[in-house]
Amino acid sequence: MDNEFLTQLQCPHCDASLTAAADSAELRCRSCDRTFPLNDGIPRFVEEQHLASFGLQWNKYEVAHDDEDRATFQAKTGLRLDELAGLRVLDAGCGGGRYCKVAGEAGANVVGADHTGAVNKASRLCAHLPNVEFVQADLKHLPLEPASFDFVFSIGVMHHDADTRAVFDAVARLVKPGGRFSVWLYRRNQWWQEMVNNLLRHRTTRMPPERLERYCRFGGWLGSLPVIGKTLNKVVNFSNHPNRENRICDTFDWYAPQYQYHHTVVELSGWFDEAGYEDLVVLPPEKTGRFYRWVYERSLLIGSGVNVLGRKRKE
Numbered sequence: 001m002d003n004e005f006l007t008q009l010q011c012p013h014c015d016a017s018l019t020a021a022a023d024s025a026e027l028r029c030r031s032c033d034r035t036f037p038l039n040d041g042i043p044r045f046v047e048e049q050h051l052a053s054f055g056l057q058w059n060k061y062e063v064a065h066d067d068e069d070r071a072t073f074q075a076k077t078g079l080r081l082d083e084l085a086g087l088r089v090l091d092a093g094c095g096g097g098r099y100c101k102v103a104g105e106a107g108a109n110v111v112g113a114d115h116t117g118a119v120n121k122a123s124r125l126c127a128h129l130p131n132v133e134f135v136q137a138d139l140k141h142l143p144l145e146p147a148s149f150d151f152v153f154s155i156g157v158m159h160h161d162a163d164t165r166a167v168f169d170a171v172a173r174l175v176k177p178g179g180r181f182s183v184w185l186y187r188r189n190q191w192w193q194e195m196v197n198n199l200l201r202h203r204t205t206r207m208p209p210e211r212l213e214r215y216c217r218f219g220g221w222l223g224s225l226p227v228i229g230k231t232l233n234k235v236v237n238f239s240n241h242p243n244r245e246n247r248i249c250d251t252f253d254w255y256a257p258q259y260q261y262h263h264t265v266v267e268l269s270g271w272f273d274e275a276g277y278e279d280l281v282v283l284p285p286e287k288t289g290r291f292y293r294w295v296y297e298r299s300l301l302i303g304s305g306v307n308v309l310g311r312k313r314k315e
């Protein structure tokens with residue numbers, strides 16, 4: 001962590017500035033005197049708690065693929081890579097850091113924030129980028145100044161908190177007036193898909209991770225089958241990503257987290273509006289193809305998203 005980044009941090013409890021101890025093992029609040037560990041150069045403001053499965057999966061699986069991640073970043077944020085140079089950017093819920101890497105390589109000054117030890121993996125993935133920094137923190141209480149980012153994005157994150165809206169509102173406050181904000185959340189599917197999913201997740205979220213991973217390896221195999229891989233997963237979710245490691249990781253990502261809420265475009269657009277955003281764009285899914293669009297438009301595609309980009313009003 002460099003000194004300039006330290007000056008950008010603030011105490012998540014009282015907003016006062018922080019100072020580094022002489023041995024660089026912790027940060028201390030200048031006002032309330034709370035301390036925060038600094039491990040492997042990453043300031044830690046929380047422990048993993050209910051999101052621990054993400055710390056496990058992002059540190060274990062190698063799922064970053066440069067070309068795919070650049071394409072997904074642009075599709076799910078609505079920004080082109082050539083718009084990013086020099087911007088101050090926050091990746092809210094960075095996981096293993098694949099999109100911090102994309103934004104950092106495009107020349108943005110990036111802060112990646114995640115509740116879990118996934119930031120360890122993210123920091124290793126971005127070790128060649130001095131313009132990318134990480135914090136382990138809760139998005140509802142980030143140690144960062146409000147209205148200080150040109151662009152904030154959050155891909156597949158907020159629905160994993162007990163209160164999606166509370167995370168949205170807290171993160172929305174970090175964008176500068178005139179700055180942009182994109183959010184991707186899970187889409188609400190048909191009632192029968194939601195019911196099957198809730199029943200399954202009721203079991204899987206209580207399993208020890210090793211046992212669940214065995215099922216996810218089976219799901220990953222199903223996802224590799226030509227017809228089943230594209231049809232059965234409309235009833236029971238598993239990933240059909242072309243890469244086996246991504247399929248296992250994506251399937252675990254679906255069944256392990258304690259919270260997983262599904263939302264609608266109307267709901268998400270309303271949150272943007274109430275948080276003071278305008279020029280809203282509902283972003284289309286990345287994948288094309290007639291069958292894909294047909295099932296997507298009918299909310300039949302499990303694991304697909306609702307995705308909105310907005311600009312914060314300049315009072």
Ligand SMILES: C[S@@+](CC[C@H](N)C(=O)[O-])C[C@H]1O[C@@H](n2cnc3c(N)ncnc32)[C@H](O)[C@@H]1O
Pocket residue numbers: 051054055058092093094095096097098099113114115116118137138139140154155156157158160161167253
């Ligand atoms: C599905 S992963 C997505 C990671 C990354 N955006 C990507 O697409 O590769 C969701 C991440 O959000 C993080 N997360 C969820 N709720 C959070 C919260 N309240 N504060 C911080 N991180 C949170 C989880 O720890 C997890 O790593």
Ligand SMILES: [Zn+2]
Pocket residue numbers: 011012013014015016029030031032033034
């Ligand atoms: Zn404090």
